[in-house]
Amino acid sequence: xxAQEKPYLTGRTFLFNILKGExxxxxxxxxCIHHGIECGLIQGIGAVEQATFSIYNQKTKxxxxxxxxxxxxMLSLSGNISLFDDHPMTHTHxxxxxxxxxxxxxxxxxxxxxFAAEIFIQELTGDSKTxxxxxxxxxxxxxxxxxxx
Amino acid sequence: xxAQEKPYLTGRTFLFNILKGExxxxxxxxxCIHHGIECGLIQGIGAVEQATFSIYNQKTKxxxxxxxxxxxxMLSLSGNISLFDDHPMTHTHxxxxxxxxxxxxxxxxxxxxxFAAEIFIQELTGDSKTxxxxxxxxxxxxxxxxxxx
Amino acid sequence: xxAQEKPYLTGRTFLFNILKGExxxxxxxxxCIHHGIECGLIQGIGAVEQATFSIYNQKTKxxxxxxxxxxxxMLSLSGNISLFDDHPMTHTHxxxxxxxxxxxxxxxxxxxxxFAAEIFIQELTGDSKTxxxxxxxxxxxxxxxxxxx
Numbered sequence: 001x002x003a004q005e006k007p008y009l010t011g012r013t014f015l016f017n018i019l020k021g022e023x024x025x026x027x028x029x030x031x032c033i034h035h036g037i038e039c040g041l042i043q044g045i046g047a048v049e050q051a052t053f054s055i056y057n058q059k060t061k062x063x064x065x066x067x068x069x070x071x072x073x074m075l076s077l078s079g080n081i082s083l084f085d086d087h088p089m090t091h092t093h094x095x096x097x098x099x100x101x102x103x104x105x106x107x108x109x110x111x112x113x114x115f116a117a118e119i120f121i122q123e124l125t126g127d128s129k130t131x132x133x134x135x136x137x138x139x140x141x142x143x144x145x146x147x148x149x
Numbered sequence: 150x151x152a153q154e155k156p157y158l159t160g161r162t163f164l165f166n167i168l169k170g171e172x173x174x175x176x177x178x179x180x181c182i183h184h185g186i187e188c189g190l191i192q193g194i195g196a197v198e199q200a201t202f203s204i205y206n207q208k209t210k211x212x213x214x215x216x217x218x219x220x221x222x223m224l225s226l227s228g229n230i231s232l233f234d235d236h237p238m239t240h241t242h243x244x245x246x247x248x249x250x251x252x253x254x255x256x257x258x259x260x261x262x263x264f265a266a267e268i269f270i271q272e273l274t275g276d277s278k279t280x281x282x283x284x285x286x287x288x289x290x291x292x293x294x295x296x297x298x
Numbered sequence: 299x300x301a302q303e304k305p306y307l308t309g310r311t312f313l314f315n316i317l318k319g320e321x322x323x324x325x326x327x328x329x330c331i332h333h334g335i336e337c338g339l340i341q342g343i344g345a346v347e348q349a350t351f352s353i354y355n356q357k358t359k360x361x362x363x364x365x366x367x368x369x370x371x372m373l374s375l376s377g378n379i380s381l382f383d384d385h386p387m388t389h390t391h392x393x394x395x396x397x398x399x400x401x402x403x404x405x406x407x408x409x410x411x412x413f414a415a416e417i418f419i420q421e422l423t424g425d426s427k428t429x430x431x432x433x434x435x436x437x438x439x440x441x442x443x444x445x446x447x
Contacts, residue, residue, distance in 0.1 A: 005184065007161035007272075012305035013422055015337065015378060019443040020434050030446045035303065039164065041192065041269045043339060045376050045391040047354055055248050056196055058220045058264055066250045071356045075393045075403040076244075076376040078194050078225040080164060080267055091267065093194040095224045095244055095252060095374075095393055095403070099353050101364045103252035103393060103401035105224040105244070115356055116435050118378055118389065120339045123305075124162055136169050137265050145168040148179045154333065156310035156421075188313065190341060190418045204397050205345055207369045207413055215399045225393075227343050227374040229313060229416055240416065242343040244373045244393055244401060252401035254373040254393070273311055285318050286414050294317040297328045 005146070008039065011123030017046075018117040024048065024077075025090070025110050028119060032081050032088040037123050042092055044077035044119040051096055051104075052111030061138030066106060071115065072096040075103060081121070082129040084140055089131065154295070157188065160272030166195075167266040173197065173226075174239070174259050177268060181230050181237040186272050191241055193226035193268040200245055200253075201260030210287030215255060220264065221245040224252060230270070231278040233289055238280065303444070306337065309421030315344075316415040322346065322375075323388070323408050326417060330379050330386040335421050340390055342375035342417040349394055349402075350409030359436030364404060369413065370394040373401060379419070380427040382438055387429065 014035070018027045028042065051072055054063035079092025094112065095105040131140035163184070167176045177191065200221055203212035228241025243261065244254040280289035312333070316325045326340065349370055352361035377390025392410065393403040429438035 005163055005165050005180070007163055010159060010162055010308060013308055014303055014305055015339070015380075015422060015427060016303050017440045017443045019445040022444070022446060027444055027446055031303070031444055041164070043192070043341070043376060045378070045389070047356065049356065053250065055222055055246065055250060056220075056264075057248075058196065058198065064248070068250075071354075073353055073391060073404050075391045076225055076374055078192060078227075078376075080194070080269065082164075091194070093222065093224045095401075097353065097403045099355075099362070101351065101353060101366075101402045101404050103244075103403050104250045105246045105252050106222050106250050115354075116432075116437055116439060118440070120378065124164060129164060134265075139265055141265060142166045142267070145166045146171070146176055146180055147168040148171060148176055154312055154314050154329070156312055159308060159311055190313075192341070202399065204371055204395065204399060205369075205413075206397075207345065207347065213397070217399075225374055227341060227376075229343070229418065231313075240343070242371065242373045252393075253399045254395045254401050255371050255399050273313060278313060283414075288414055290414060291315045291416070294315045295325055295329055296317040296320060297325055 008124035008126040011125040014121040016119055018114045020115055022114045023110055024112040024114050025108050029090045037081055038083055038088050039124040039129055040081040041122040042079040046074040046117035047115040048072050048074055049113040049115050052109045053094055053106035054109050055106045072098055082131055084131040157273035157275040160274040163270040165268055167263045169264055171263045172259055173261040173263050174257050178239045186230055187232055187237050188273040188278055189230040190271040191228040195223040195266035196264040197221050197223055198262040198264050201258045202243055202255035203258050204255045221247055233280040306422035306424040309423040312419040314417055316412045318413055320412045321408055322410040322412050323406050327388045335379055336381055336386050337422040337427050338379040339420040340377040344372040344415035345413040346370050346372055347411040347413050350407045351392055351404035352407050353404045370396055382429040
């Protein structure tokens with residue numbers, strides 16, 4: 001049977017934009033480190049001058065990088081903050097659209113250049129959540145995953 | 150004139166991952182039932198081994214099911230929790246990307262197998278929100294929709 | 299060095315649906331004005347009878363409008379509320395899928411007709427955030443963007 005999951009308390013709430021030309025991943029992660037945000041939710045919208053994201057290959061357990069050398073709308077940035085090696089680490093997925101409105105996306109990587117980005121962060125406080133290498137997926141995941149079976 | 154909508158209070162906040170191999174919809178809905186979450190917001194990212202979602206046909210008032218038998222990134226899971234027939238029911242839409250980064254999505258259905266899923270739930274407390282069959286759309290919707298006209 | 303960003307406090311929380319036939323942008327913005335929500339986060343899902351969104355051309359600094367005269371799922375509505383000319387203004391991006399499940403999206407514009415829309419708004423209270431014309435992008439942005447460099 002599934003255990004009771006311990007809830008978090010909501011901490012600080014931030015809403016900010018990022019300067020044109022900054023690297024999106026580095027700016028969001030830098031913001032979290034600078035403000036000592038160790039756990040939380042990330043949401044955002046905006047536009048980018050170019051995008052770099054990746055798709056995880058579940059067989060080879062390696063990321064395939066996709067680079068879009070074109071300006072795109074950022075339809076959504078969605079992710080979270082937790083600890084990895086005692087440092088705040090963000091994990092975010094980005095959804096983009098090209099000039100015809102077609103949507104693309106993947107795991108946000110360094111190399112995504114901000115044109116404009118409006119980011120919401122809800123800090124969570126409580127027991128810290130720490131990523132550890134997970135053998136089954138090859139990813140760094142949180143312990144005690146929810147299982148119905 | 151539009152009535153004043155009564156605000157909710159924020160309740161418990163959860164951040165958790167789901168075990169590889171679980172059914173995404175059943176795991177999220179099972180989590181809500183297990184923890185007695187009757188109203189709230191759902192957000193999430195991750196990856197799936199295969200996806201099942203549907204598109205609502207507004208004329209025939211039936212869902213058309215789409216099955217993707219391939220691994221995909223989950224760019225976003227976005228939805229809510231409310232009551233239906235006195236039980237917590239989730240309503241979530243999923244946005245995915247294939248190995249070329251192209252985005253797809255629809256109404257999340259059972260048959261979406263988790264590779265990794267990181268889910269945020271913000272419980273809301275206050276007057277319970279209950280879905281009831283709506284004749285105009287054929288959907289189960291909340292009462293008193295906002296109307297400007 | 300980056301300054302410390304002042305956090306917001308969470309205010310009222312709303313969860314509501316919008317009547318079939320309403321204009322999505324006008325209904326969400328009208329809701330914010332009607333309830334005096336001057337700052338906040340917007341999230342939503344649903345379906346639309348037709349969609350109108352735009353893609354910003356970063357060179358010409360003009361929006362290109364895209365109209366989809368077809369019913370679509372709303373995979374996510376993601377955005378924020380802040381002040382512009384002393385009035386609440388929403389900025390939201392919409393992600394949609396067509397009948398084959400392919401995703402599209404951009405900057406939400408008037409002309410998007412609701413079939414069903416379930417909207418979450420988290421009000422933020424604290425120093426008001428006001429948009430001002432930004433020369434570098436041609437957009438109306440908040441002051442003091444985060445810069446790592």
